Amino acid sequence: MTTGQEAEQLARTYLEKQGLEYVAHNVRYPFGELDLVMRHQDFWVFVEVKFRTNTQFGGALQAIRPKQIQRIRKAANHYLQLNKINAPCRFDVLAIDGLQINWLQGCF
Template sequence: MTLGQQAEAHAQRYLEQQGLTFVERNVRYPFGEIDLIMRHKSHWVFVEVKYRSATQYGGALQALSAAQITRIRKAANHYLQLNRLDVPCRFDVIAMEADQIHWLVDAF
């Protein structure tokens, strides 16, 4: 298991402990990828997981670019259309640095 996969698994467990329900992981399309899809009450939550073992080149949150946000949004819209879902959704970020987890709800 790669470091990225380990971080995603850890993020999934963390979110489940916070009351979210796991739906799917690593949904890929040619134009973008969604790390985790979760449900929280009536909302579908598209989660981007960022992990950095060291912060000397910037923290996990700084690793999320505007282009990535655009690709994630596009992938989420495609997922909703493919699955014929007309539900409220949001985009969260799990930023992991060393042994800390930061959960940004409705991050973008």
């Protein structure tokens, strides 16, 4: 795997196998981007996908910064308002380090 797009496709496939339903990907606004939008039971799930080929300079989880979390939250709120969705949501991270996948639910 060499690109972010490949990582996002792997993440989508992995999450679908875990029972989540795909809704959208790469939803972009001027103030933030949502890598994956999924549904899991009654929840809307906004997934940040992080990929690193190796952990020499820190793993995928260490790549998430507070400003990025703010942008993701703002984009998710906008998505919910724009689509008139009034349902619970959560923010997950799917971290891919080489071939290892870590799915963290309700991270922020």
